[in-house]
Amino acid sequence: MVKPAARDRLAAVLTREFGEPPFAVVEQADPALLDVEVDGAGRLKYPVTAAQARKLCALGTPARYGRGERTLTDASVRDTWEVPRTAVHLSWSPLFDKVLDRMRKGLGLPGSARLRAELHSLLVYEPGQFFLPHQDSEKHDAMVGTLAVTLPSRHSGGELVITQGGRSETCSGSASRLALCAFYADCRHEVRPVKSGYRIAVTFNLLLDGGAPQASGADTVNEAARLLGTHFATPSSAYSWGKASPPKRLVYLLDHEYTERGLSWNRLKGADADRAALLRTAAEQAGCQVMLAGTKIKETWDTYPEDSDYEDWDDEGWEDGEDDDRDSDGDGDGDGDGDGDGDGDGDHELNDLIERTTTLSCWVDPETGKRESISLEVGEDEVCSRTSTADFEPYEQQYEGYMGNYGNTLDRWYRRAAVVVFPDSLAFANRAEAAPAWAMRQVAERARSGNVAGARADAASLEPFWTATVSPDLRGGVFGPALKAAHAVDDPTVAAMLLAPFRSEDLLAKHAAPLSRLAKRYGGAWLGRILGTWCAGSQGEVYGYTSESRDWYSALPVLCTSLTASGRDGTAASRALLQAAWQRLAATAAPRLASPPSRRAAGLEDLGAPLAAVIAAAANMAATTTGDVIAAHLAGLGDEALPWLLSGLRSFSTVHSDSTVHGEAPGDRLSADVAADCGRRLTRRLARPARAANDWSITLPEGCSCPLCEVLADFLADPTLRIREWPLAKENRRHVHSRIEAAELPVDHQTRREGRPYTLILAKKDTLFSGERAQRAEDEADLRWILAVWPSAAVASTSAT
Template sequence: MDLSNGETSELTFAAFYADCEHAIKPITQGSRVCLTYNLLQRGTGKKNKPITAPLYDSEADRAEEILEQTFQKSGAPAKLAWLLEHHYSPAGLSFSGLKGRDAALAKVVRHAARRAGCALHLGIVHIEESGAAEPYFDMDYGCAPTRGRYYDDEDNDDDMVEDAEGGDDEFEVVEVFDSSRHIDQWIDTNDQAVEFGSLPIEEGEILPAAGLDGEVPDQQRLTEASGNEGASFERSYHRAALVIWPQDRFVDVLLQAGPAAALPYFKDRVKALNSLPAPAADRRTVHSIAERIIAVWEATRNGDYRRRDKESDRSDMIALLGQLADAPLLERFIAGVVTREYDGSENQAMATNVRGLVGPIRAGQLLSHLAIENMRFFPTACVNLLWRLTRELGLESTADWIAASREIGAAIVRALPDLKQRKPDRPDRDWWRIQKAKPVDDTTVANLLETLATLNASTLRDAACKSMTANPKVFNPATLIVPVLQLLRERNGDAVLSDKEFQRLWAHSAEFLLARSEQPPQSPKDWRQDVKIVCRCDDCRELQAFALDPATQTHRFRVRKERRQHLHQQIDHHRLDMTQLTERTGSPQTLVCSKTRATYERQCRQYNEDLASMAALHPLLGETEGEVQRLRARMDAARQRCAPGLIAGDRRQRRSNFCGEKTIIGFEGEGLPLDFCCIRQAENRDCREDMLLPAVNSLWLACAAYTRMRDDDVERRKGN
């Protein structure tokens, strides 16, 4: 409708009801005035009584009868979704905001549902289809212009709106290959959002049956034919609907979307049951709901639903079963669901509710089996569960509960030797769950040792320490055991000094560090890299000769692409310290390999880290006799050995202007390490002495200023 008018003395206007679909184009010139008002119609009788909306009593009675008959039939649908006429956004969807006939329909269905014992909600129905299509051709323009474009009836672009109105006129649907239907964005009769998730729609559950015939899709795309594939289409509809189902099937309908969708409803029922004295029939009903939820949970696995269960869902279910005080169902849920899907988020809920509902014998069986099944990927979580359980028991621990806790601890300790450092990429269909597993840390080990000590399980502590010392890849003495010992000393003070297991772990860490870093790494004297390449092709023989050459640092391989790839694979497979760059000039191109000091630099970093670990380990045990004292003396010697000597590394590397070689020297002055570049005259005969001495003196002065060494100490070091 064009309301533009060139005559300034005239006013062009349009009037329409507010619930009519309309769109107003942007005003480019002039002004737009909108007048909004209410129309009231009064009767003509003497009382002048205003006309009110109809009550629809007879319609509600008829709707009640239809609902009862429909849901009582054999093979009746689980739910019904009646599509509304108007378009509503998810944010604006509410019973109070329905318009025209939609509001009247909702009023009738609301009364009928209450009488028929049905639940009523609003939701957004999503229907998505794709398949083969046959485009219509225009004699003047060829194929339909809508090909390969998206259409949205909310788009403000004029051409897009016109194309969308064309609907299926631009192509003919040959066959629907894929179709999906679901409902979400739930609103209850109090206009409150409800977290039911995405419920699938089965065949025959949408009414009217032909409600979308002739309707323009909200989104539509036609893709032209290419190669051997014909034209295809994609389209989707998004419509608001009244969704209704019997109250006695409430949980069954929600379980179509998975167990998590039924938890809010189950939570409300448990809360209502515990708030007031409830009849035995209501209690049996709630227990039946819990059984159905657990049965569906047992029969499926996480990830089988459109909305994957949240981490807290299992914890919520455990807490609800605890509030319901149903020990058999709690045991069943832990054994059948939690053990299979465990990731540690359930620990607090299990520790709290198992103590109150499940007896110690059964608790020991359940949780020890859980630990056996999950220690491989969740050792930290399993130890945390035992730690939380002992904290929940506290001073109330009886002999039976101590025995149950020891049973769980034994399952954990038996699994320690089989722990591996790396997790598989995709061990099974639950790979996404296993990605949440945390590596063993110092808190986990300290909690395990302290918990076993609390349980007086000395045999288990001894076995745990033996497993840790035998598996240094997982229980690394430098990066894990030393922090564990520090944490135990911090928590327990001098009491740990007489602990046999503490002393064993201390000695194990000291021996490990000394075996690896008692002597500083030796700087390589040339560029030789010892390697034996199995492949005997010409390129690999040339590569091996280059690796063994002590004088050559760079070599060029001018070979074809597949041969360059072969060389890349051999270098990576044998872990040669070489950079690999391709000069993309000429044909064939050239692979330039340059030797590096990567292995030596790694050794230096590890050496410096081990010295720091020795420094942290040394004071954890006081002055003692025997083997401990000898280990302390060796660590002292190892730490002192590095102070005046060379410690090669890779921090703050600088290239010398004289010899062109990187050499890092570390000194300890007042406890602060200092790395700087030293020029070695012996390794570069081209450097003149009169150039070297001023540079060396400058470096020494910078070193002295940085570390605030005493003047006499500087002179002593210069003399050395």
């Protein structure tokens, strides 16, 4: 028999010590406990009469309910009258404090805590009215539950039913007694339809004041501490393809839900408080630290619809399944959740759990008490609990039917609180993995305090997971602190590791100063390698270029200028940055230059601003060598590059106009060279004679040279032929179609489906003439603009003729 893992044995100890957690307390009390007076209806007499109840209904409005961030009115979900709170006046008997204290004990809350009741609403249910199963929102940071007080009246039905984890409590009204029910806010509850008479209820938010309980029982604490030590010393075999290593943390899931606002050691519910207190004491004894966290859990289940022909399998073989009643909320949609969206698991039968992911989404800083948003996925070998997550109600779920290769599947999302434990030696690594920006600030702060060696050691401990932790969506917030931390550790190897996850897209003009400091500390060659790696990125990033990833080019001139001004090392780094930025831009432009004409111009014009930034950076640095490389590369491109070059020049003259004087760019040979090259290209194109009115010749771009393409090329080149009828088999027609469409030639190609083989009809379009006229006018305008801004380009243009 395999011995349970230490984490599961620890969960069993916590269950043994504190048993089944309470979730609701139901009792009856003397009506003298609560006196109620309502403006417009007077003082309520017990039992409340039908006449007085009708007055309350007349004062009320249809009660609303919350769904997500919306507040809705829907009588199919909640059908009851709510009396304005300002019209309700209450007076409690002095005995009420004792009642609240009994409820505190019944709910398992610490003896050091105190419950307060805050009025929420006065509700009246007339015959037929109800409230489907739902969960209360925590309306106050200190709110832990709800108190519902049903006033004495002669009615039937209208039972308040509270459920959690498969258990339920029912609170029924009375004609002579107050019916009180206190329950935790994360419990699902419903009000069954009233059959006769009127149900009148006053509801309160239960607020908790006071501290967390203290752990008791030295033997139990010692046992828990030993199990924690075993957990952190035992290599995990959860992932057989990797080297087994001990877990870095233990995540104990609590039995109640908590909002991020309400996540506090002092407001844990029921047995959660006792278990957390025991874990905290045991962790301290075992040399560990503890965090209170919120988690998001996603489970993916293999399912099949309820009405499918699948049968249930048991140990004896196949047997007929039975229908079960899943429409517990009576709304007819079968989901049992009362929200009427029909997306509950009641529409599907859960089969096998395919996958579960647990992510820490926030935790409470033990030093400041503040909640921090984090994102850290934890392994299954690090998680344990008393109650299975499947016993909870998901806050969201989504079904996906059979898709051919997978399905049917049901995704379910849950929120649970957790106590997170980790050894003191791994405290910094755990917090860094969850909050990398915090880690970088801590490293820099520790170095500033004089402990550079300690800061360096903390930073070095991050190496095994650092690159994976700083995901693309986190880089922007971590980059600035990482630059400071890299400088603070005073070690080129550790600093390079800290900066490895980043990319050139993270660069902004404000980063010029910290980059200059890094150049001075570690040298220009070191920083140049870092910058080159950032610019190169992955192959997918280069060719997955988007408008978002080009923004960093705008900071390039400032970055290069600032680095150059910082001295020799900064100059070396700036040249490496410029060279890497240009190489990346050229690689990005290459597939666009080869794209079809209809997409080419727009794609290349989008790269104009980055090209202008590269030109400006080269000019500001007087980087003649790199400038010559760029100019030579651009000059070697075909005329298909003109939209890119012209867009770059226009952006340069607009965005970087400070460097131009009277249309010239002193000291900027690169922009002048690019302008001259464009002038030559445009002049050559304009020097060609305009197409004659009867010239229908078209040049087929180079490519395939098969016999079909030779015939096609001859037809296109003939200045007199406009139409050709060409009997061709299907595959041959398809090949001709593809050549015409790929080159986007002004040729219509249709198939006449008569005879065998069918006939392909090619017809040259009039757009051959209108398109060339429009292009010629555009070339003339572009040339005039270039000569106005770069007069020196006129010499090159003259030589081109």
